[in-house]
Amino acid sequence: MELLERFAAGDLEAFEVLFRQHQREVYAWIVRIVRDTGIAEDLTVETFWRIYKYRARFKPDGNFRAWARRIATNAALDHLRHARRETALPENLPCAASPDSAVRREERDRIRTAFYELPAKYRLVATLALVEEETYNDIARAVGISKSLVKVRVFRAVRMLRKKLDSLCVEVSVK
Amino acid sequence: MSKEEIDKEVKELLKQAIAPARDTELRRDLWPQLLARVAEQPEPLYKVPWFDWALAVILSAVLIFFPGSIPALLYHL
Numbered sequence: 001m002e003l004l005e006r007f008a009a010g011d012l013e014a015f016e017v018l019f020r021q022h023q024r025e026v027y028a029w030i031v032r033i034v035r036d037t038g039i040a041e042d043l044t045v046e047t048f049w050r051i052y053k054y055r056a057r058f059k060p061d062g063n064f065r066a067w068a069r070r071i072a073t074n075a076a077l078d079h080l081r082h083a084r085r086e087t088a089l090p091e092n093l094p095c096a097a098s099p100d101s102a103v104r105r106e107e108r109d110r111i112r113t114a115f116y117e118l119p120a121k122y123r124l125v126a127t128l129a130l131v132e133e134e135t136y137n138d139i140a141r142a143v144g145i146s147k148s149l150v151k152v153r154v155f156r157a158v159r160m161l162r163k164k165l166d167s168l169c170v171e172v173s174v175k
Numbered sequence: 176m177s178k179e180e181i182d183k184e185v186k187e188l189l190k191q192a193i194a195p196a197r198d199t200e201l202r203r204d205l206w207p208q209l210l211a212r213v214a215e216q217p218e219p220l221y222k223v224p225w226f227d228w229a230l231a232v233i234l235s236a237v238l239i240f241f242p243g244s245i246p247a248l249l250y251h252l
Contacts, residue, residue, distance in 0.1 A: 019206060028199035035196055045208050111192035130186055131193050162185045
């Protein structure tokens with residue numbers, strides 16, 4: 001029996017093989033969304049737990065990688081929804097270099113604050129599209145929506161962010 | 176400045192404030208953690224999906240509050 005068939009039938013050894021093949025990729029995808037290594041580890045475990053739990057729904061002739069990524073995205077989105085108001089901004093977020101110091105530290109903090117206040121579903125696509133520069137097609141497949149809806153969400157996220165930046169007195173002008 | 180130009184600049188500001196995640200390498204094996212989770216939450220032998228329960232509740236409510244619907248239901252079975 002093929003590996004995926006054995007997995008779908010509940011074979012734990014087959015599941016372990018799949019886990020070892022995909023855990024790094026799933027983790028890397030999640031950490032791009034939640035931007036915290038500890039949380040990403042927990043969500044990777046959560047993702048594979050869901051994969052194991054819903055294994056009967058997986059068609060052995062299907063694409064395991066895409067299925068795993070979709071479940072990982074949903075787990076990350078659930079986290080963003082629930083942790084939004086409870087979690088402070090991650091302190092170890094990388095700051096992009098700003099050679100001409102146009103964006104000052106305080107301003108960057110305000111932009112991040114505004115960004116982390118966006119509704120989870122908009123923040124998810126905006127992070128992947130604008131920060132991580134993933135393609136709209138990849139995002140659409142991972143989130144399970146159409147490419148045009150991804151574009152709409154990115155557009156709305158930018159508009160919401162602009163309004164928030166206005167209210168936080170951040171001047172929108174890139175030097 | 177047009178709205179489109181402002182949107183473009185918002186995107187630029189965001190890129191300057193939040194850089195792509197660089198540390199995406201998993202440093203430890205998560206299998207033991209997952210195995211513990213699997214062992215901790217054994218699945219029931221037979222699980223009824225939530226929508227089946229919801230359907231049963233709705234049907235029961237209809238039969239209780241509208242007993243007149245019972246003959247009609249039996250007729251259509």
